[in-house]
Amino acid sequence: xxxxxxxxxxxxxxxxxxxxxxxxxxxxxxxxxxxxxxxxxxxxxxxxxxxxxxxxxxxxxxxxxxxxxxxxxxxxxxxxxxxxxxxxxxxxxxxxxxxxxxxxxxxxxxxxxxxxxxxxxxxxxxxxxxxxxxxxxxxxxxxxxxxxxxxxxxxxxxxxxxxxxxxxxxxxxxxxxxxxxxxxxxxxxxxxxxxxxxxxxxxxxxxxxxxxxxxxxxxxxxxxxxxxxxxxxxxxxxxxxxxxxxxxxxxxxxxxxxxxxxxxxxxxxxxxxxxxxxxxxxxxxxxxxxxxxxxxxxxxxxxxxxxxxxxxxxxxxxxxxxxxxxxxxxxxxxxxxxxxxxxxxxxxxxxxxxxxxxxxxxxxxxxxxxxxxxxxxxx
Numbered sequence: 001x002x003x004x005x006x007x008x009x010x011x012x013x014x015x016x017x018x019x020x021x022x023x024x025x026x027x028x029x030x031x032x033x034x035x036x037x038x039x040x041x042x043x044x045x046x047x048x049x050x051x052x053x054x055x056x057x058x059x060x061x062x063x064x065x066x067x068x069x070x071x072x073x074x075x076x077x078x079x080x081x082x083x084x085x086x087x088x089x090x091x092x093x094x095x096x097x098x099x100x101x102x103x104x105x106x107x108x109x110x111x112x113x114x115x116x117x118x119x120x121x122x123x124x125x126x127x128x129x130x131x132x133x134x135x136x137x138x139x140x141x142x143x144x145x146x147x148x149x150x151x152x153x154x155x156x157x158x159x160x161x162x163x164x165x166x167x168x169x170x171x172x173x174x175x176x177x178x179x180x181x182x183x184x185x186x187x188x189x190x191x192x193x194x195x196x197x198x199x200x201x202x203x204x205x206x207x208x209x210x211x212x213x214x215x216x217x218x219x220x221x222x223x224x225x226x227x228x229x230x231x232x233x234x235x236x237x238x239x240x241x242x243x244x245x246x247x248x249x250x251x252x253x254x255x256x257x258x259x260x261x262x263x264x265x266x267x268x269x270x271x272x273x274x275x276x277x278x279x280x281x282x283x284x285x286x287x288x289x290x291x292x293x294x295x296x297x298x299x300x301x302x303x304x305x306x307x308x309x310x311x312x313x314x315x316x317x318x319x320x321x322x323x324x325x326x327x328x329x330x331x332x333x334x335x336x337x338x339x340x341x342x343x344x345x346x347x348x349x350x351x352x353x354x355x356x357x358x359x360x361x362x363x364x365x366x367x368x369x370x371x372x373x374x375x376x377x378x379x
Contacts, residue, residue, distance in 0.1 A: 001069075003132055005213075005236035005244060007034045008160040008186065012136040013229045015079035016377065018045050018059035027062060038064040038075045044122055046078065048114040060115050061139070063122045072129040076119055076146065080137025080377050095169065099149040100179070102172035105199060108138065108165075112145040119146065123153070130156040136229055137195060137377060140164025140187075144176070144206060151179050159206070160186045162232045163193045165370070166203035173204035182207035188236065190217030190226040191247055192276040194369040197222075201287055201311065214247045221274040222366075227373035257285050258328050265334035273341045279366070282339060285332050289325065293318040308363065312356035319350060329355075336362045 003011070014030035028040040035041065043064030047057050059079075066073035098104030131150060135143030140161030145168075147159045157180055164187065168176070177185065185207045189196040191214055196205070205212070215235045217226030225231055236244060260281055263269045272278035293314055319326040330350050336358050337344045348354060 002158050002184075002186070002241070003034070003134070003160060005186075005188065005239055005241055006233075007031070007037075008134055008188075009162065009229065009233045009236050010034055011075065011077045011134045012079075012139075012160075012162050013233065014040070015059075015061040015077045015134075015136070015139065016229075018062060019079065020058060022059070024062065034075070037068065037070040038066050038073075040064045040075075043075075044118070046115045046118050048111070061135075063119060066130075070130075072127075073132065074123065074126070074128045074130070075132045075134070076143075077134045078115060078139040078142050078146065080135070080139040080374065098145060098168060098172060100151075100172070100175060102168055102175055104145060104168040104172055105141065105166070105203060108141040108167045109145055111138065112142040112149065115142070116146060116149055119150070123150075128153070128155050130158070132158050132160065134160045135164065136162040136232070137227065137374060138165065141167035144168075147180065148172075148176050151176070156184070158184045158186065160188075162188050162229065163190065163195050163227050163373075164205075165195050165198050166205050168204065168206075169202045170204045170208070173206050173208040176206050177208040177210075180206070182210060185212070186241060187212035188215060188232065188244070189213070190215050190231065190235065191280070192217035192219055192221065192223050193226040193373070194222045194224070194366060195227050195373050197279060197283060198366055198370045200283060200363055200366065201290060211246070211249055213241070213244050215244065216247055217276070220276060222276045222279060222369055224369065224373040224376055228376060257281055257288065258331070261285055261328060261331040261335050264338060265331040267346070269338070272335065272339050275339065278335070278339050282332060282336050282362070285328065289318060289328055289332065290314060292325065293321065308356055308359050311359055312352050315355050316350075316352045326350075333358045340365050 010031035011034055014027040017026045017030055022045060024041050024043050024045060028035045031040060043062045045062050046060045048060035061078040064075045095103035096106045096109055098109050133143045133147045141164050143161055144159060147157055151157055159180060187205060264272050264278060315329050319329050333350060340361060
């Protein structure tokens with residue numbers, strides 16, 4: 001049986017209490033409904049190294065074994081950390097080969113590797129009937145890669161994340177969704193939370209090609225408060241996964257998004273500065289356009305060019321393919337500038353350099369907001 005949204009949220013919250021404390025009872029007290037099913041009080045605290053250069057070790061979460069009806073099951077929880085936000089916001093960072101042979105984000109995989117040996121040690125000699133892997137924020141990305149690493153153990157595995165960023169490219173997301181089963185991936189996020197919007201292309205979420213559990217965050221603008229666990233706990237309340245108040249997408253096709261982009265690109269168009277809905281559509285349009293052009297994530301990540309430069313060249317090649325794509329790309333560039341509150345002439349030439357400039361501004365704009373959100377849960 002899966003953890004309920006409330007139980008998963010309690011576990012995600014409890015991990016932060018172990019950053020400095022070695023007393024597992026503090027985590028047990030923070031997850032009262034989970035402690036009935038898992039012996040958190042006698043669980044094992046996970047230790048990780050944070051920081052670049054001078055590093056310090058602190059608590060990164062815990063493992064705990066099930067009891068009663070959950071006998072034989074193992075709970076694995078990891079926390080978010082601000083020490084890795086440079087990995088999150090480095091828009092020119094490439095990928096590395098992850099646990100299943102696909103490209104994943106280098107920083108998140110490094111974080112997962114720092115605790116995986118401890119987790120494997122706890123599993124050694126046991127044959128768990130099920131694994132429950134939980135994480136919030138950057139810990140959600142680490143939890144995803146931990147689940148990937150343990151997915152070959154031959155037991156049921158369920159992944160629960162709150163406000164997690166993307167951690168692998170399309171091919172990885174497709175693979176892991178099939179490996180775990182989309183029904184075993186519980187990804188909750190607020191529509192105004194900036195962290196799930198990064199890193200940008202070519203990274204993707206699991207379950208692949210799914211809106212998962214998109215919840216209404218505070219306000220309509222991208223904001224840092226929507227990233228905090230207290231806000232997530234309030235949103236999930238006492239709901240079951242099937243009864244969460246999810247938001248359904250309004251624009252389900254490239255044509256519908258293209259119409260919105262055309263209006264958003266105009267000076268007289270709707271006010272979109274800082275709008276979370278506008279940002280989602282801009283990023284979705286970027287993904288759709290690139291898929292129509294055709295792309296190779298490996299080429300972009302390892303071909304000796306930066307990610308942004310590679311994307312700019314791909315988009316420009318798309319403009320040369322068809323008038324339809326050229327119009328959509330031009331509108332996307334103008335909408336992105338308006339989202340950032342910048343004014344640009346409608347007659348500007350859409351060159352490779354201009355696309356590179358706009359993408360650089362946009363990616364850094366998103367990353368800056370995401371860093372502020374992660375700062376609130378800093379080490």
